Amino acid sequence: MNAVRCGILLAALLPIGCGGGVDSVWPERPGPKVVVSFAPVYCWAVNVAGEDAVVKNMMSTTGPHDFNPTDTDARLARKADLFFINGLNLDNDVASAVKKGSGNAKLKVIDLSTKLPIDQLMEGQCHHQHHGHDHPHEHGTDPHVWLSPDFAVLMTEAIRDELKAADPEHAANYDRRAAEYVGKLRALKAEGVAKLAGKKDRKLVSFHESLSYFARSFDLTVSGVVQKxxxxxxxxxxxxDLVKMCREKQVRVLAVEPQYTANTSAKAILDELKRNGGVADPALVEIDPLETVTPQALTPAWYEERMRANLTALAEVLK
Ligand SMILES: [Zn+2]
Incomplete structure (x- = not known):
């Protein structure tokens, strides 16, 4: 299945490798040229890179579950040195296709998930969908590792090590900035733990299967998933079934995502629980899984800000 999908992506990208022309994607300056697959990885990389490396983000308003690379992405990778990806089958195929399409054989793709302790990874569903090739029933490892601040620290440190190896002259700078940023990530975790301290009801239904690592980091329980x-x-x-489960397990908090504007199913569950009872004070809470971003909104602080907003929203709704 993967091979078939890659074949399609590669065929679409092949023409790029044949063209010549000027590369205006990257600024004329020394230092590593870094591509990242999506927004959380951008934030980690750009905080470590500082002024010693240039970081460019690939996916924006179309997230990693739905992304299909184009010529623009291949062009971005053409002169890049490093390509940081999340891994766990979320963006590996995209990285392979982009690398091949770019004609840049020297591009080093770094799968950050391989730097995480394997015994702390959780089972989940592989639910990619590209060009209608759909395989929702394959089980694999849950890829949503970026929603754990603890894992964000480990992946930031892996980025630091790669940048130091690529640009040893500025190793001390990468060390310093990584230490500063890791301090911020640890503060974010501590702040979230403090915000949720004393909450007796820590159960929620997540909108898609994205919150397992987040929940483990903050001692929450994901009791069900709206969109399988x-x-x-x-x-x-x-x-x-979801309504029944909420009543049986007394789950009153339903997460919705800003990316899915309709969220009609979560609202339907809420309405049913409000209308026919069984759960006291049911409520919706908006939790951003940090999979998509508009290019204008993506700043170095975006990851911390969105994570903090999620934790604040949860602290307001949980009791
Ligand atoms: Zn997801």
Whole structure:
């Protein structure tokens, strides 16, 4: 299945490798040229890179579950030195296709998930969908590791080590900036733990299967999932099961995502719980899984700010 999908991506990208022309993507300056797959990785990398390396982000408003690379992405990778990805089958195929399409054989793709302790990874569903090739029932490792601040620290340190290896002259700078940023990530974790301290009800239904690592970091329980596959609304029977589960397990908090504007299924569950009871004071809470971003909104502080907003929203709704 993967091979078939890659074949399609590569065919679409092949023409780029044949062209010549000037590369205006990267500024004329020394230092490593770094591409990252999506927004959380951008924030970690740009904080470590500082003025010693240039970092460019690939995916913006289309997140890693739905992304198909284009010529623009291949062009971005063409002169790049490093390509940091999340891994765990989230963006590996995209990275392979982009590297191949770019014609840049020297591009080093770094799968950050390989730097995480394997015994702390959790099982999840592989639910990518590209050009209608859909395989929602393959089980694999849950890729949403970026929502754990603890893992963000480890992946930031891995980025630091790669940048030091690529640019040893500025090793001390990378060390200093990485230490500063890791301090911020640890503060973010401590702040979240403090915000949620004393909450007796720590259960929620997540919108898609994205919050397992986040929940483990902050001692929360994900009791169910609204969209078994990102972007696909549950059917009537699944909705009924979710309502039943909320009543049985006394789950009153339903997470919705800003990326899915409709969120009609979560609202339907809420309405049913409000109308026919069984759960006291049910509520929706907006949790951003940090998979998409507008280019204008993506700043070095974006990861911390969005994580903090999620924790604040949860602290307001949990009791
Ligand atoms: Zn996801």
């Amino acid at each position: 596959k990102p972007g696909q609304e549950p059917n009537t029977e699944e909705l009924r």
